[in-house]
Amino acid sequence: xxxxxxxxxxxEEIIYxxxxxxxxxxxxxxxxxxxxxxxxxxxxxxxxxSVALSGAWVTHPDYGEQFKTExxxxxxxxxxxxxxxxxxxxxxxxxxxxxxxxxxEHFGTDVLxxxxxxxxxxxxxxxxxxxxxxxIGAEFAALRSVQNIVMYLQQYGISANMAVKVHNALGAxxxxxxxxxxxxxxxxxEGISFKTADTIAFNMGVPKNxxxxxxxxxxxxxxxxxxxxxxxYLPKTVxxxxxxxxxxxxxxxxxxxxxxxxxxKEIFASRVENDDAYxxxxxxxxxxxxxxxxxxxxxxxxxxxxxPERAEEAIDALEKKTGVxxxxxxRGAVVTALSEGCMxxxxxxxxxxxxxxxxxxxxxxxxxxxxxLAAPTGRAAKRMSQVTGxxxxxxxxxxxxxxxxxGYGSFTHNEENPLSADVIIIDEVSMIDINLMSSFLKAxxxxxxxxxxxxxxxxxxxxxxxxxxxxxESGVVPVIHLNRIFRQAEExxxxxxxHRINRGEMPDLGAxxxxxxxxxxKTPKESAYTVKDxxxxxxxxxxxxxxxxxxxxxxxxxxxPAGTVALNTLLQSHINPYDERRPQYVYGATTFRVxxxxxxxxxxYDIAFSREAGEDGTGIFNGDMGIIENISVRDxxxxxxxxxxxxxxxxxxxxxxxxxxxxxxxHKSQGSEFPIVIMPVCSFSPMLMSRNLFYxxxxxxxxxxxxxxxxxxxxxxxxxxxFKQRFSGLRERLVTISRLAKADDNNE
Numbered sequence: 001x002x003x004x005x006x007x008x009x010x011x012e013e014i015i016y017x018x019x020x021x022x023x024x025x026x027x028x029x030x031x032x033x034x035x036x037x038x039x040x041x042x043x044x045x046x047x048x049x050s051v052a053l054s055g056a057w058v059t060h061p062d063y064g065e066q067f068k069t070e071x072x073x074x075x076x077x078x079x080x081x082x083x084x085x086x087x088x089x090x091x092x093x094x095x096x097x098x099x100x101x102x103x104x105e106h107f108g109t110d111v112l113x114x115x116x117x118x119x120x121x122x123x124x125x126x127x128x129x130x131x132x133x134x135x136i137g138a139e140f141a142a143l144r145s146v147q148n149i150v151m152y153l154q155q156y157g158i159s160a161n162m163a164v165k166v167h168n169a170l171g172a173x174x175x176x177x178x179x180x181x182x183x184x185x186x187x188x189x190e191g192i193s194f195k196t197a198d199t200i201a202f203n204m205g206v207p208k209n210x211x212x213x214x215x216x217x218x219x220x221x222x223x224x225x226x227x228x229x230x231x232x233y234l235p236k237t238v239x240x241x242x243x244x245x246x247x248x249x250x251x252x253x254x255x256x257x258x259x260x261x262x263x264x265k266e267i268f269a270s271r272v273e274n275d276d277a278y279x280x281x282x283x284x285x286x287x288x289x290x291x292x293x294x295x296x297x298x299x300x301x302x303x304x305x306x307x308p309e310r311a312e313e314a315i316d317a318l319e320k321k322t323g324v325x326x327x328x329x330x331r332g333a334v335v336t337a338l339s340e341g342c343m344x345x346x347x348x349x350x351x352x353x354x355x356x357x358x359x360x361x362x363x364x365x366x367x368x369x370x371x372x373l374a375a376p377t378g379r380a381a382k383r384m385s386q387v388t389g390x391x392x393x394x395x396x397x398x399x400x401x402x403x404x405x406x407g408y409g410s411f412t413h414n415e416e417n418p419l420s421a422d423v424i425i426i427d428e429v430s431m432i433d434i435n436l437m438s439s440f441l442k443a444x445x446x447x448x449x450x451x452x453x454x455x456x457x458x459x460x461x462x463x464x465x466x467x468x469x470x471x472x473e474s475g476v477v478p479v480i481h482l483n484r485i486f487r488q489a490e491e492x493x494x495x496x497x498x499h500r501i502n503r504g505e506m507p508d509l510g511a512x513x514x515x516x517x518x519x520x521x522k523t524p525k526e527s528a529y530t531v532k533d534x535x536x537x538x539x540x541x542x543x544x545x546x547x548x549x550x551x552x553x554x555x556x557x558x559x560x561p562a563g564t565v566a567l568n569t570l571l572q573s574h575i576n577p578y579d580e581r582r583p584q585y586v587y588g589a590t591t592f593r594v595x596x597x598x599x600x601x602x603x604x605y606d607i608a609f610s611r612e613a614g615e616d617g618t619g620i621f622n623g624d625m626g627i628i629e630n631i632s633v634r635d636x637x638x639x640x641x642x643x644x645x646x647x648x649x650x651x652x653x654x655x656x657x658x659x660x661x662x663x664x665x666x667h668k669s670q671g672s673e674f675p676i677v678i679m680p681v682c683s684f685s686p687m688l689m690s691r692n693l694f695y696x697x698x699x700x701x702x703x704x705x706x707x708x709x710x711x712x713x714x715x716x717x718x719x720x721x722x723f724k725q726r727f728s729g730l731r732e733r734l735v736t737i738s739r740l741a742k743a744d745d746n747n748e
Contacts, residue, residue: 433463
């Protein structure tokens, strides 16, 4: 084993640097060793910096002798020439070689101390204003802060990009805060897991049964239950047993941690279905608010409420005027919408939801009421606009996003600043989790009317809760089910097969059809290559479609040969292969190229976008899809056109929020509609072989569905109607609050 030694020198040249992990190859000049090549994980290293490198000499088969760095520290330059070189390297915006020379000439070797402690004094140098001096000082302080955090966290395997996020979340005092409580990383920094924070804590000597660790672990278990399994709460017994097992502690220690969290109001205990239920406080508040607000909307006296008789008369008049006549179920839905404060409209494809909603819009506008339309995703909102002829917005855009002083996104419309609309229609409600639903209801003004539309048989939201299912099951909010399939819809095998699947009947896989096909393949790998052929060659040649904009591959899973990760790699290599004439950028295990189809995987409230037609704005959200139009490796950003009209300069530092999207999971497709859907139906995890997932996938297609794989898998998915239980108290809370509200009314 080579001896570990330390060499001090100046970075003369950055030969290569990977911004994802900080791996760097650089030329270093040392008074003892002369000019040599150093390699290793040295994030945010700049030419001109003085460094102390600890490592060993190795011999590379191609590049010869190199110094392999195991750990490095920055050393502030101490002589005038080194300081001039350091500042003149461009490491600080606004200082180049000429300005660096002036600063050193004026302040000598004290210049770095001046920049750190009295930056306003830099204005003593001609050409530097006081405002510029303060900016230089702030940038120098931020640079040193980030560098300190990067160097501290690198020993724990935290990447350079993630270290910057730590700095942004925790500020200049991050290192001290982490030393005091390493679990703050999992609480405050998105992308750092409890497991990573726990590893850091272990290396710092935090004991397994530390109250700090137990509290953090319990919160982690509740968050994991919410965003992995959709649970709003966990029963006390489940949480205690899980915490004891996961953290390697006794159940008594777990219960003591739960008690401490309840005392600090970080978790909340309630009763649901005669069981003790433990919530993260924010989830309990959201669930309670949703129930209270919905009951209020249902029971409130609306100043513009029509009687059912008047509603019937308005429908009769509109039918005579337009020649469009409603079926009894549709008529009942419109009457309910006009005479109640809140309702749910549900039904499968081809059952007339669009006609019903359009009638509601027309009649409410005739009453001189303002109407707002919204959906959870950009694609769902766009489709809503197309079928209604009215502007529909995403819920986030309707509410108006802003970035709070606490670093988290918030909405401009809330209880203090409600929406002005008299009638609000929300589509694809099955996608909405409790956090977004709570935020939305806070923005609904008193006296407004709310229509919630969606298909209760689709997959529930990715986030915690099962909103539309719980509302329907409660019986508190009026619900209209549209069941009749209209004649024109009966001509579509997509629609007919979707309803067969929903009833637990095997879809027709053998009928001659122009919109529904089944291709039998024996293995997942064979299925994947058939998907590739369909995507790249067969469908574009036969139908003249652009595969990027017209075809979407949906898979139940990310894993395996027919999962989205493998399919994206396969499709990208054949649809958009490497071309030396076009830039690309490698981030982690993903290669991004100009022309790639991508999807946003997290809400980003800050990122700005521009529009050729329409207002500019901020915010790209989970599920938004786009095309990479340009990659600037030098300036470290991509230009991405999201939803066909929002152009974003997307920084490389945020690429952990993007995935390739030639293939996406069925969960991620919720609320979207695609001209053509290709779905591999192979052997997947039993958890994913469900009817509602299969039904959701088929109903994402507008013009064509192609299933590729095994009839047995199709049968297993169709027959499996086992809904994965979600621990949610909304149904029971709606019933309880409604009963109390009625009792109060009777007492009055």
